[in-house]
Amino acid sequence: MKPHDEIEYLLSPDALFWAMEPFGPPLGEAACHVWDATRFPSQAEQQAAFDGEPVKPERDIPQARAMCRECPLLQSCRRYALDSRDEHVFLAGETAEERRRRWRKSGEVAKRRRQVAELCALKVPTVIIAQLLGRDESSIRNDLRILGGRLPQSLTSA
Numbered sequence: 001m002k003p004h005d006e007i008e009y010l011l012s013p014d015a016l017f018w019a020m021e022p023f024g025p026p027l028g029e030a031a032c033h034v035w036d037a038t039r040f041p042s043q044a045e046q047q048a049a050f051d052g053e054p055v056k057p058e059r060d061i062p063q064a065r066a067m068c069r070e071c072p073l074l075q076s077c078r079r080y081a082l083d084s085r086d087e088h089v090f091l092a093g094e095t096a097e098e099r100r101r102r103w104r105k106s107g108e109v110a111k112r113r114r115q116v117a118e119l120c121a122l123k124v125p126t127v128i129i130a131q132l133l134g135r136d137e138s139s140i141r142n143d144l145r146i147l148g149g150r151l152p153q154s155l156t157s158a
């Protein structure tokens with residue numbers, strides 16, 4: 001049985017999704033949510049550019065960057081891009097590949113510990129957390145030790 005099969009008995013798909021992706025995109029009036037006909041010939045092409053699949057990269061990426069520069073959510077979007085370590089979409093003026101070049105190991109560890117904390121708060125057994133995150137159990141236990149006092153109240157009082 002795969003970890004995702006086992007976890008269906010423990011959690012709803014929504015709860016699992018948010019535990020695995022604990023960083024939400026910025027809320028508010030994102031420039032990329034409105035079609036800018038002066039920059040993209042069609043709404044679909046704009047969407048494709050922000051989905052990380054530009055139809056004509058040499059034309060679409062500079063246009064997407066320009067939209068991000070004018071977006072009121074630019075700072076929070078940059079933070080989200082950093083925390084989420086999204087590997088596909090165009091965010092805060094950068095392609096996924098451009099962001100990946102700046103990734104540091106510390107960011108990967110921070111994201112994993114956040115996932116561990118969220119899954120633990122949902123009372124997912126350590127063995128399944130390890131399988132979901134592709135780690136061995138001892139490294140998850142080590143994360144939990146390090147998280148210690150930073151675990152949600154529901155866990156520390158259990």
Ligand code: SF4
Binds near residue numbers: 026071078091092093
């Ligand atoms: S900064 Fe760019 S990607 Fe982020 S919400 Fe604004 S327009 Fe969209």
